[in-house]
Amino acid sequence: MARTTPHDQPSPTERPLYWRVAGELLDELREGAAVPGQRLPSERRLARHYGVSRETVRQALEVLRRDGRVVTDRRGTQVTLPGAAGRAPSAITFPVGSRSVEPGAADRATVTWETPPPEHAEALGLAPHRPTLVHRYASAGADGSDRRSALTSFSPIALSEVAELARYRDRADGTAPAQLRLAYDWMRKAGLTLHHRDSITRLADTPSVRVTRRVHDQYARPLEITDLLVDARQDVLVYEFTLPAAG
Template identity: 40%
Template sequence: MAEPEPEQAAVVPLYLKVAAALRGDLADRRISPGSRLPSERSLAHRYHVNRQTVRSALHLLREERLVVTDRRGTFAAGTEHEPGVPALTARRQLFPGGKEAADALVRASLTWEAPPASLAARLALVPGEPTLVHRHVVLSPGGTPLQRSVSWFSRPALAEIPQLAKYRRGRGTVLQPDLRLLYHWMHQAGLRLTHRESIGVPPSSAAGVGGGTARLVVHRVVSDQHGHALEITDVDFAAQGAAWTYEFSD
């Protein structure tokens, strides 16, 4: 089989890079809640961009309710400056989407595999081209699978999210990877996320988790503001054996 052609890195707009840098400063409290951000001129000089790029970045952060602007300037949200704006938090997201019981066993891995042909185009891959795959299994104390999920990451996701791109090195299997901050990483990269999920009950004869108990399957697609798929996840869990709770905050 021919080797896949080298991947072309996606070009990230400058305003998204500026927004990501400021978002990181806000999340890490390098810019304290309620404090005034530097002027547009100062930010333009800091990031070597024009003022319109800075305005676009600040507009994005205002839409995310991370900053507020009035006649005095732009301020980090989350204080008495604007009581109606919630404090900025970097919530740890559950990945890929289940609250496991305290005594459950979790097995996770990252590998490089070619996705099913039906997903290749949606992931911006050519048929047979490998990508990063996350597999996550929740087992009962007795070893019965309660939940299985598999997530396929797209070419844009690997190009734009450094914390995922680092796994390209070696392309071996990584056991028990910690991807709980995945969606925070996506925000740090300047991505605005939308997610679409379809939930269904598979035929009772279909093989799956739970040893014959009732099951639900969930198909999730997480996309960026441009409509590019970043992650496609399929979750299969025993409805009588494990509660499935998906937490998502923008």
């Protein structure tokens, strides 16, 4: 499936870099990275986020302004996307351990289409060496502390029943940013009741803990598994909860 980008775009072979950045930013806005009326990060932060120059970001924002997706005034650039306001998001963010990015902090998320780790494949019921959508998340505080990294593998069931996830397969090259913060809301919208089991284990001889989240639906079908490593000092803790389907 082709990437969602502003209308009247050039063909892929003619598309300049700022068109790609505009499309990726638009996708993130539609996925809940910001709500209507919210101010976007500065051009400098967006340039770092997409790995491009500020001029490229400026051109990308102009594309979105022409399409009415954002508006710029003396307060900065705000989101004007219709239909995003009033949404009742899940109280659980994806992936486990993700957080809002503060000024100066680092936050990166990408997707690939690859063979997952063996323990992930087993948990998802995947045949050996069968690829699937794999999401990587990494963040750190402004001073480089409080580092977190998460690896998530999605099951074929999740990809077949959740359209918003499935469309990431064709862009899963590990380079473009891919914030999937609304993944659990997409699952609920698809009629899935989510059951989470999170196991938190302190790693021996390190100041870190490992969190393993397994998610299945009301039919006990596996949807995703995430392994998170985070700087912390905590004893082992296991807890479960169920998130009903939307509607």
